[in-house]
Structure formats: structure tokens, C-alpha cells
Amino acid sequence: MTDDAYLFLVDDPAEPLGVPPAVVGPLDCMETPAVRAWLDAHDVSATSSRLRVVPPEDTGLITAQSERLPVPLGAEELSRLRHRTAPEALAAVEDELLAYRDCAHGRDELLARALGAGLAPDRIAELTGEDIATIRAAAAR
Numbered sequence: 001m002t003d004d005a006y007l008f009l010v011d012d013p014a015e016p017l018g019v020p021p022a023v024v025g026p027l028d029c030m031e032t033p034a035v036r037a038w039l040d041a042h043d044v045s046a047t048s049s050r051l052r053v054v055p056p057e058d059t060g061l062i063t064a065q066s067e068r069l070p071v072p073l074g075a076e077e078l079s080r081l082r083h084r085t086a087p088e089a090l091a092a093v094e095d096e097l098l099a100y101r102d103c104a105h106g107r108d109e110l111l112a113r114a115l116g117a118g119l120a121p122d123r124i125a126e127l128t129g130e131d132i133a134t135i136r137a138a139a140a141r
Contacts, residue, residue, distance in 0.1 A: 004070035005081060006059045007035065009042060009050050017061055018052030019084045027053070029071040038069045055082050111138035 007029075008018065021027055029035050030046050044051055053071070054062065055078060062068055073081060083094050111134070114124050121135045128135075 003056055003072075004059075005053055005055050005073045005078065006062060006068050007038070007051060007053050007071055008062050008066045008068040009044065009048075010052055010066070011050070013049035015052070018054040018058070019081070020047075020049065020051060021053045022047055024053060024077065024081045024084050027071075027073065027077050029073065032071075035069065035071060042067055053081060055085060058085065108138040108141055111135050112141065115139045 007021070010017070021030060039046060039051075059068075083091060083098075086094060107130075111124060111128070111130065115121065115135070115138070121132055121139075124130070124135050125132045
């Protein structure tokens, strides 16, 4: 296994391995001279149906004869890629976890603001479903 994701070319666009880079969203590596030169050398565009990308843990699945190029991805890019290559059932659970992360972001600050505004800890617990100890801990931070 490598630490890099890989761009690679498939002969059959119906090949299930990897996903087209455009599906993942913007990837910084796609604008690098190395990737542009590799695409030009293989006479494919960044939007070609033959172009795929896989996360590091899946690079061993690329056939030996496939044209490939290692590309470093940032943490957010790699997270999006893993999400797009996950089986449907796992992707659905990942969507729920991402929604949880988004709604929980800033939780402690919100709890502290509510306490600072004068809401009683019991009322905050009732409104949020948070444990009273969690609410008091947020106030102590």
C-alpha cells in the first residue's frame, strides 16, 4: 500500500474500480504540471470517462498493465474520495456521520452561550438532549 492516491486509466468506462475525479469534486493535484503532462501524454482530458482515481488503500486493485500516476491528496480531498468509493450502505452511514459532525460543530460554544444568556442547565438539557454534566463541562471550558 502507498500513501498516495492514484489516477489511472481504464479501457472500459464501465469498470467499477475507482471513480472519475470530477465525481470527487475539485482536486488540487489535477492542476499540477505533473498531472497535466501525464494526461497530455495519454491523450485524455481531466473529464475523460476513462480516467479514475482510487484512495491509497485500493491502489493494489489497479491492474499491472494500467497506466497510473500517484497523486497526493489533502485530508479533505481524501475523505471525499473515500466517501465516493465506499459501498452504498457505508456511504449512507458516512452521510449521517458527516451530518452529525456538521450539527455538533460548535456544540460547546453554543452550550456556553446559552448558559451565559441565562438559560438554566436543566432547560438546556431538555432542549438539546445533552447530559447535564456535558452542559456544565461546556461552561467550565
